[in-house]
Amino acid sequence: MPSTRRRLLASAGVALAGAVGGSVAGAQSESSPEPVSWPMARYDAAGTAHHPSATGPRGEVEVAWSHESTAWFQGTTTPISAGGRLYAAGGGLLALDPEDGERAFGASGPYQSSPARAPAGRYETATLAVTTPTDVFGLNEGGGIGVPLTDERLGVDRWRGPGSKPGFFGPPEPPSPVVADETIYTPVPAGDSLVALGSGSGSVRWRATFDDEASSSSFQRPAVRDGLVFATAWPGQVSAYRAESGAREWHRKLDEQMISAPVATASGVVVQTREDVRLLDLADGTTLWRAEFDANVTDSVPAVADGTVFAVDELGSMHALDLASGEVLWSTPFDGKTAPVVADGVVYAVRSGFELVGIDATSGDRLFAYRPSQVPLSAPIVGDGRLYAANRKRVIALEETA
Template identity: 45%
Template sequence: MVPHCSRRSLLSRRSALAGLGSGLVGIGAVRASGDDGSASHDDSALDWPMARYDAAGTGYNPDAAGPKDGARVAWRREPDEFSGPSAAPILLGDTLYATGGSLLALDAATGETRFSHAGAYRSSPARAPAEAYTTDTLAVATRRTVVGLNADGGFGLFDREFGVERWRGPRRNSALSVLYSVPPVAVGGTVYAAMPNSRYVVALNASSGRERWRASPGDELRRLAVRDGRVFAVNWPYRATAYDAATGELLWRTDLDEQMVLAPTATSEGVVVPDRTGVTLLDAADGSVRWRADHGGNATEGAAAVAEGTVYVQSSTGGRLHALALDTGEELWSAPDFTEGTPVVADGVVYGRNYDELVALDAADGSVRWRYESRLPLSTPAVGDGAVYFVARDRIVALEEDR
């Protein structure tokens, strides 16, 4: 695993003063390029670079592994001035990032704070390579817009902090205040986001925040899914839409049977769209319905994870986690005692959030491997090299195998 902290930008006092004099926002060094002009970037196979792992929203990293047969607390931290809506953390190399009244970067092995930056951040961050910088950009939603932050935290000068915030996206003027904004996703050097308190989807340049295109699917947008050059969006009521990821051109629009539609997951078989009472698989090319499975629940939040040809989705009424065949929608198994939420999958284990409890299930048959009770509402977890991480209101927790 490549240490993420080794990619920190180092600026001299003289270059920092020169940057301040030029009035540039988001100070940082120019990213080194290879002979072909492409930017160099070190990725770890064990990264969990955005909420639900990837832009498609699968919640599955085939290289990651968490505790399987039992779990114990590796570390628990309650940083000062950290509290929020339990947005999912992300993992880049050996650094864990969490948002809650601040952007917080922790050593993934020990939980020690590497840096923090105060700000009204209301979503999970998404990592995007930024051609203009030597370090990554973290895109995160606020109440009114999406901002780009330096993943290495900037630098201090004269008791002040510089270079953390690189850009702000289009601003939405609204008197509404939301506790949790929809997390952005990133593909290459582009950030795709459902703008807070709006009916717009935007594509932004990860280096500058410049708007590349904008579309208007409708109100109450959920997290986007991006795969194979298409952006998939859902919103209340009934609506699912697809756009060309490069141009924003509308490719198709489909109305579903349920008003309450939840965040999509893009797969090789199509687009998985959960809703209040079931799950629908849409054809990614034209939006036609391939299958529909009812679970009889009453879900108002959450999304499906997809791994190795299986869809995992939680319902609320009756409280179950369901495993469905991706190609047919046939139920393979279901497990009781779950509220609505977003599961993730790693190394044959499904990690499901049951409000204040994290439950590890065998992905093959749904049998319970272990339970961890926090007594506080949990975020969707992230999985790394033998550990699973989550936010529980004012604390960040890492669990490891109980040996």
């Protein structure tokens, strides 16, 4: 239902524009039941990529619906699900009904990363933090106000946060923001710092850099747990910062340069390097265990669910490791890079952007594989028996074949 404020602003906008009529987007879908929430990439602030209550397909899948009618959409990053809507970024922000893929609203823009939903203090609608290759934006999850007789919308951008100029080699992959306690934690796109932003205003609460390392590259997606923000960056740097103040708790320089985004668990911080997976102590970053593989990992991120780490070696296998000891529980054939997600005992992983594979989390048995008609296919999110993913020019929902 459109809010009073939205109607007031819509009326004002219409009156001032001298136009008649209007279209106002409400923040909630009234017709469909609210699906399981997946508010950011990798599901939670800790980056586990494990949803404890969602269920997804366990067998062969088919397309439940495909949204292909938004011409400007070009998505390669994971959508999110929140407040009864599915949000996907790529050449703009697209809000869909997860039930049938109908468009609630769309706003073209430079947004590319997965959004992260953050309640915004003085606003009736939450903020979706999203990044471009050079900037961080806070978007209104309600979509702002439609301008009558046009495809334009007013007030989609709530704020524009810190940014950088693209480097010599062009704009990098935009990083995915993380939300914890109404604060947005994100690497500054194309920059060398990590910032904590207020969700309502985008104001910088603190900024951290690896200032002792002149050659550092951009931060990876951070992980937040128990008041600490864990951050990694090439070459082999890992730090923990106080979420409240940005004060650095500890810093480690690993003996491997390539390092993945961290996953924060109760047992420690899981990081993957080119040739191993490690568990670092939450308190001081010391290595608790290290599992070495014949690996060449450059662009994969592990998932952690129910005491198990799921990681690929990018040379032909996926491994399940015991979180407590690092012991290998099983290995299964798996080519390419991936960022797996886990729900209801199934690991869902997209192989190098072209094939989705379902793997039993306990045994490592392959349950199904799906190859879409377009590539790339983003990592999926899981909810109410379905998988949702961005797939180049479309957004798709997959369900188990009847």
